[in-house]
Amino acid sequence: MASATIDTSALRHNLRQVRARAQGSRVMAVVKANAYGHGLVPVARALARADAFAVARVEEGLALRRAGIEQPIVLLEGVFDAEQREAAAAFRFDLVVHTAEQIELLRAAAPASFKVWLKIDTGMNRLGFDPADVVAARAALAALAGVRGPVHSFTHLAGADEPAHGATAAQLACFDAATRGLPGERSLANSAALLNVPTALADWVRPGLLLYGASPLRGAVGADHGLRPAMTLRSQVIAVKRIAPGARVGYGGAWVASRPTTLAIAAIGYGDGYPRSVSGDAAVLLRGRRLPLAGRVSMDMLAIDATDLDPAVRVGESVVLWGPELPVETVAAAAGAIPYELLCGISQRVAVEGR
Secondary structure, eight states: OOEEEEOHHHHHHHHHHHHHHTTTSEEEEEOHHHHHTTOHHHHHHHTTTOSEEEESSHHHHHHHHHTTOOSOEEETTOOOSHHHHHHHHHTTEEEEEOSHHHHHHGGGSOTTOBOEEEEBOSSOOSSSBOGGGHHHHHHHHHTOTTBOSSOEEEOOOSSTTSTTOHHHHHHHHHHHHHHTTOOSOEEEEOHHHHHHOGGGOOSEEOOSGGGGTOOOSTTOOGGGGTOOOOEEEEEEEEEEEEEOTTOEESGGGOEEOSSSEEEEEESOOTTTTOOTTOOTTOEEEETTEEEEBOSOOOSSOEEEEOTTOSSOOOTTOEEEEEBTTBOHHHHHHHTTSOHHHHHHTOOTTSEEEEO
16 A cells, blocks of 8 residues: 655756756766665656766666666676676676776677776775776776776765765865876766765766755755655555553554554555654654654554544545655654665555656
8 A cells, every 4th residue: 555656857856956066067867776766767767867877786777778768877886797798788888897807807898898987995995996006907997998988987985974074085185196187087976975075076976865855964854955855655544543541552562642542553664664663753744744653663554643633534544654744864863764775665565656
């Protein structure tokens, strides 16, 4: 019964907002992880004005090409074997290269197969070449027949969501030193950097969360940045129960009714991707009113304290778990999580529909 409605006009609005913040930069729209739970192909079609798309894995890129998406597609993790290399060449994917092994893998590529982004580890310590190895790695790539044009430069910022994070300035300085005077395009800025680090707006920006209308910054919501949430997660009331003061609700009986209480049982739970870890501050929307949860979230259901609704709640009424009037950032904060987790965590039994 749970469903996620995707507002495609919100996606397009958010892309325009990104362009306004990054004038002069091209936009590589990040649609990995099923477009952060919003639906890979429908989102790419809605964002047809993006200059390129970025995905994590070959399979995601193949799904886009088979759906008729013609923009450049960048594989953020690159390829790892000959089969992936040949698929990437056949479907015209651009590659991020972050290991010596990947350079060796490209030696057997057909001439001019790939535009290549060399990933530089400027302090994230996850993927990428050490800055001291950049010149040699670029030279090795440039010597390969399979690499088309200049080698481009790419890094990822670890703390751009924290304005006072000193590591960001150090990463920018490291990237500048490693690439100064070198040909090719540059890309540094993720969603957080688009908001916080204007000096990171190079040839390409790589927005992810911003496109979906959510904020990567602690304590903020998408609307604070002029964005519109694209996803509304809904379910419906499948039962109404009236309980006496002192009655316990849910697993462990942790929630106790302090008054005669009307409970609305909604058909959604952690099996659908709604976080079990939400605190007592969590709320849902019923008839546009924020109502608190009662007890722990179950796999398939959650209980809502609907006592104060007048007229009384009825079976079949719609419940909004997050959306424009109840930001996903608010729900994530109540769960001790981040909005990325909630959006990407939507399970396969939730119907995702665009409008």
